[in-house]
Amino acid sequence: MKTNITLIGMPGAGKSTIGIILAKDLAYGFLDTDVLIQISQQKTLQDIVNESGYMVLRDIEEAELLKVNLKRHIIATGGSAVYSDAAMKHLAKESVIVFLDLDLEQIRKRIHNFDTRGIARSENQTIEDLFEERVTLYKKYADVTIDCRELDQDSLAFEIINKTKAFL
Ligand SMILES: Nc1ncnc2c1ncn2[C@@H]1O[C@H](COP(=O)(O)OP(=O)(O)O)[C@@H](O)[C@H]1O
Numbered sequence: 001m002k003t004n005i006t007l008i009g010m011p012g013a014g015k016s017t018i019g020i021i022l023a024k025d026l027a028y029g030f031l032d033t034d035v036l037i038q039i040s041q042q043k044t045l046q047d048i049v050n051e052s053g054y055m056v057l058r059d060i061e062e063a064e065l066l067k068v069n070l071k072r073h074i075i076a077t078g079g080s081a082v083y084s085d086a087a088m089k090h091l092a093k094e095s096v097i098v099f100l101d102l103d104l105e106q107i108r109k110r111i112h113n114f115d116t117r118g119i120a121r122s123e124n125q126t127i128e129d130l131f132e133e134r135v136t137l138y139k140k141y142a143d144v145t146i147d148c149r150e151l152d153q154d155s156l157a158f159e160i161i162n163k164t165k166a167f168l
């Protein structure tokens, strides 16, 4: 049995927003690993990318994820968490991993700050490139995949609770 729910998916899929709703519904704690990184570095994600580059952000993210040791929490990861196999395996020990699957068109509508959101990508990587590169990784680590296209926030939280019940 697992004790946490970890949300993965593209930026804009709803990990942070739905995570807090789930935590309230289930009486779990909530961790947004982006916030954890910003607190530990005392910088925004974008500042880390600007000052040190996106690979350093990915390394910091991996190190923070490997330190996570929680029970009964919803964990909203950053979209780049899946680049670390070690981090994903660590989270999977105590978590049901849920992939919030959203199409590129809707992600584009939700994300207006693609260049300032601290996305861990090389300069010439477009959102399309990222989507293509990552979907395989999200599917690889997911225990449960949720098609988010038609779901408002509350319906999505309800769907996640239903589909993770068997794991918890
Ligand atoms: N199910 C949903 N339907 C419509 N908009 C949503 C939904 N979930 C999140 N959003 C909106 O999408 C944007 C990105 O959500 P966020 O939770 O920050 O995504 P992530 O943490 O996956 O990057 C926010 O403006 C949020 O309000």
Ligand SMILES: O=C(O)C1=C[C@@H](OP(=O)(O)O)[C@@H](O)[C@H](O)C1
Pocket: 009, 010, 011, 012, 015, 016, 034, 045, 046, 077, 078, 079, 080, 117, 118, 119, 120, 121
């Ligand atoms: O997809 C990415 O490369 C990233 C997404 C961000 O989180 P969200 O997925 O919550 O936007 C954040 O973790 C980080 O700056 C890298």
Ligand SMILES: [Mg+2]
Pocket: 015, 016, 017, 034, 076, 077, 078
């Ligand atoms: Mg987020």
